[in-house]
Amino acid sequence: PVIEEGDLKGSPSLFMGDHNMSICNTSKNKEWAWEFLKFMVTDEVVTDWVTGCMQLPNNREGMDRVKNQMGEKFSAPMVTALEKSPVxxxxxxxxxxxxxxxxxxxxxxxxxxxxxxxxxxxxxxxxxxxxxxxxxxxxxxx
Structure with missing residues (x-):
């Protein structure tokens, strides 16, 4: 679906959700799971993955990279949402x-x-x- 009215008319509408990760308390490999979680939440790694998959980043560096790759029409709704989010x-x-x-x-x-x-x-x-x-x-x- 696309935005039908306003400054962002014609741009795609977005779902800005999240992905939760955890380590099971009965895991036999908690140390490996913890290393994986640290890897997945490292800004540089996540930013590379997000921009490579054209996902929706929630940090300024990732947003700037996606904006450059996607163009204004597709990145404008994401940039607007990020800028209007409370601190x-x-x-x-x-x-x-x-x-x-x-x-x-x-x-x-x-x-x-x-x-x-x-x-x-x-x-x-x-x-x-x-x-x-x-x-x-x-x-x-x-």
Whole structure:
């Protein structure tokens, strides 16, 4: 489908979703899985993959590369969405997301995973952080 009205008329409409990855707690290869996850979330690697597959990046460097490859008509909706997103917005892993089923749990979990991947938090710290937030959320529902 294409956008029918406005400045972006004629450009394709987009779904800007996300892809979630995790490591099963019963995995026999957690170390290998962790190395794979680190590989998949490294900016340069992800940007190369995203632009090579003509997917939708959610970072400025990737967006600039896609824009140059795709042309203005196809990249304009993505650039507009990225520019209008609030600071810190990243799909479901942000302060703006409050899933009806899980309250802030999804955002809290995503934020903790993001902090681990950026090296700002250890996995051993993330568990208690997430648990505390889940407990507070459940208490608020009583």
């Amino acid at each position: 810190g917005f990243s799909n479901s892993t942000n302060d703006y997301f409050n899933n009806v089923s899980f309250g802030s749990v999804t955002a809290d979990t995503g934020n903790a995973i993001g902090e681990i991947l950026m090296g700002n938090m250890k996995a051993e710290e993330a568990g208690p952080y997430i648990q505390k937030n889940i407990d507070e959320y459940l208490q608020s529902k009583k």
